[in-house]
Each structure stands twice: as structure tokens, then as C-alpha cells.
Amino acid sequence: MQADLHRWDVTPREAVAIQRELVGLIRLTPLQKKVQTISAADCAFIGKKRILAAAVLCNAKTLEILDSATVNRPLMFPYVPGLLSFREAPAVIEAVSKLRIPGDVLMIDGQGIAHPRGVGLASHVGLWLNVPTIGVAKSRLCGSHRPVGQRRGNRSQLVLDGKVIGVALRTRDNVSVLYVSPGHLITLGECIRLVLRCAPEYRLPQPSKLAHNMVSMLKSQLVD
Numbered sequence: 651m652q653a654d655l656h657r658w659d660v661t662p663r664e665a666v667a668i669q670r671e672l673v674g675l676i677r678l679t680p681l682q683k684k685v686q687t688i689s690a691a692d693c694a695f696i697g698k699k700r701i702l703a704a705a706v707l708c709n710a711k712t713l714e715i716l717d718s719a720t721v722n723r724p725l726m727f728p729y730v731p732g733l734l735s736f737r738e739a740p741a742v743i744e745a746v747s748k749l750r751i752p753g754d755v756l757m758i759d760g761q762g763i764a765h766p767r768g769v770g771l772a773s774h775v776g777l778w779l780n781v782p783t784i785g786v787a788k789s790r791l792c793g794s795h796r797p798v799g800q801r802r803g804n805r806s807q808l809v810l811d812g813k814v815i816g817v818a819l820r821t822r823d824n825v826s827v828l829y830v831s832p833g834h835l836i837t838l839g840e841c842i843r844l845v846l847r848c849a850p851e852y853r854l855p856q857p858s859k860l861a862h863n864m865v866s867m868l869k870s871q872l873v874d
Contacts, residue, residue, distance in 0.1 A: 655778055658726065658740055665727075665736045666767070673768040675777055678832050681755070681840055685710045688848060689753030690857035691742045691775075694869045701725045702872075703741035704865035706857055707749045713848060713856040719748035720868050732766050732791075735774035742775050752781045755836065755844060757858050761785045762833035762841075764808055764816040766792050776834025783833030784841045785816070786858055790829050800824050803846060817842060821849040828853065 656668050691705040700722060707717040721744045727737040738760070746752050761770025762785030770791070776783030793810035795818045802823050808816040808831070816831030819842060832841050848855035854862065 658736065660736070662728070662730045662733055665730075665733045669733075669767045669769040669774075672774065672777055676763065676768065676773050676834050678763070678837055679835055680837055681782055681835070683754065685754045685844065687716065687751065687753045688713075688755050688757065688844070688855075688857050689746060689749060690757040690759075690855070690861040691746055692759040692858065692861040692865045693738045693741055694865045695725065696869060696872060699725055701738065701741045702865050702868050703738070703745040704861045704868060705742070705745035705749055706860045706864065707751065707753050708848075708857045708860070710754070710847075713850075715860055717749050717751075718860075718864060719745050720864065721745040721748070722868070722872070734760065735769070735771040738771055739774050739778065742771070743778055746775070746779060752779055754782070756781050756783045756833075757786050757845075757848075757855055758783055758833065759786060759788075759858060759862065761787050761791050761829070762816065762831035764791060764793060764810075764829060764831035766810075768815075770831070770833070772831070772833030780835075782835040784836060784844065785829075785831040785833050786845060786855060787829040787831075788826075790818070798827050805842065814838070819845060821846060821855075822853050825853045 758772035772785035
């Protein structure tokens with residue numbers, strides 16, 4: 651794990667200032683080695699006081715699950731649009747750190763650089779853990795794109811202020827698009843190829859689906 655980048659007990663104003671500093675550290679560079687393992691993480695909440703996170707590690711070829719971890723911890727940051735990484739990243743980082751290895755690439759349920767200040771959850775976690783990360787979001791946070799065809803693999807560039815920040819990607823025929831953006835240490839083209847490779851049957855990439863199912867099951871066990 652990388653050395654601490656900043657404190658987490660900050661105000662929203664301080665968090666914005668931190669994001670403006672972190673954006674300069676993001677590197678969208680090609681992957682440095684063959685992807686043999688892919689991890690994914692997702693979060694859920696219990697009321698306004700606790701956050702749950704689940705992380706899974708998968709074989710990149712078979713998508714078989716190799717390891718998993720969960721976290722249940724106090725929620726320390728309020729809900730503020732554009733600052734969700736300060737609310738979710740500590741739990742995600744802790745869950746991924748409990749895996750035996752973080753994976754060659756980490757998929758995050760959230761944005762990468764497709765964020766108003768260029769530092770979504772995937773970018774924030776990627777910087778903290780110093781691993782390649784992909785933002786795989788179910789909804790658009792910012793930017794605009796042209797209509798996307800209905801066939802698997804169809805995509806449209808997501809653009810903000812004239813800059814391509816990701817894509818709206820159709821991972822299955824006639825299903826809602828996912829918003830895919832690079833987080834850190836990976837290119838947009840590599841993100842698209844990996845997301846499609848990991849989504850042979852479902853809208854979500856298999857590692858992301860496994861993490862989502864795991865954190866949802868944990869929440870149901872704790873709430874029921």
C-alpha cells in the first residue's frame with residue numbers, strides 16, 4: 651500500500667482542496683504487465699452510521715473467484731455530491747487490503763476521472779493503493795455523450811469541457827449502458843477491453859457483480 655496521501659477526517663471544503671491536489675498525481679498510462687487477476691469492490695450502507703464494503707479477487711481468464719473480504723465500519727463523512735470518495739474510499743481501501751493480493755487491475759463501483767474535478771472513487775482508491783483502477787458506474791455523474799447503439803460493445807465518448815473522460819458502454823444487447831472511465835495507471839482503451847471481457851453474460855463485469863452480491867448479502871444479514 652502507498653503511504654498515506656492525506657487525512658480522512660476533513661471538512662467538505664478541505665476535501666475539495668485535496669481533490670484538486672490529487673488530480674495532478676493521476677497517471678493514465680498503459681498497463682505494465684499482463685492481467686492475470688482482476689479484483690473488484692462495492693459498498694453498501696446501513697442507515698447513516700455504518701458503511702459496508704466487499705472486495706473480490708478473480709482469475710482474469712476464468713473469472714473464478716480466488717479470494718474475498720468484507721468490511722463493516724463507522725461512516726465518517728457526510729453525503730456530499732462530488733465527494734463520495736471521502737465517504738466510501740476508506741472502507742474500499744480496507745477491504746481490498748485484506749485480499750491476499752490487490753489484483754493486477756481493480757474495478758470500482760464508481761467513477762474514475764469521469765468526475766467534475768477528475769478524481770472519482772476509482773481514481774482516489776487507485777492513487778492510495780498505487781494499483782491500476784477502472785471506474786464502472788451505473789449512472790453518469792458529469793459530461794455528455796451521443797446516443798449509444800443497442801448492441802454489445804457499442805459505445806459513445808463521454809466528454810466534459812472538450813475532454814474525453816470515459817465512455818458510455820453497452821455491455822449486453824438492449825440493456826442500460828455502463829459509464830466506464832480510467833481511474834489510475836490504465837488507459838481508457840484498456841478499460842473498455844477489460845470490462846467487455848469480464849461481462850460475458852451480465853450487464854456488470856463478473857468481478858463487480860460478485861462484489862455487489864457479496865456486500866448486498868452482508869447487508870441483508872446485518873439488517874434482518
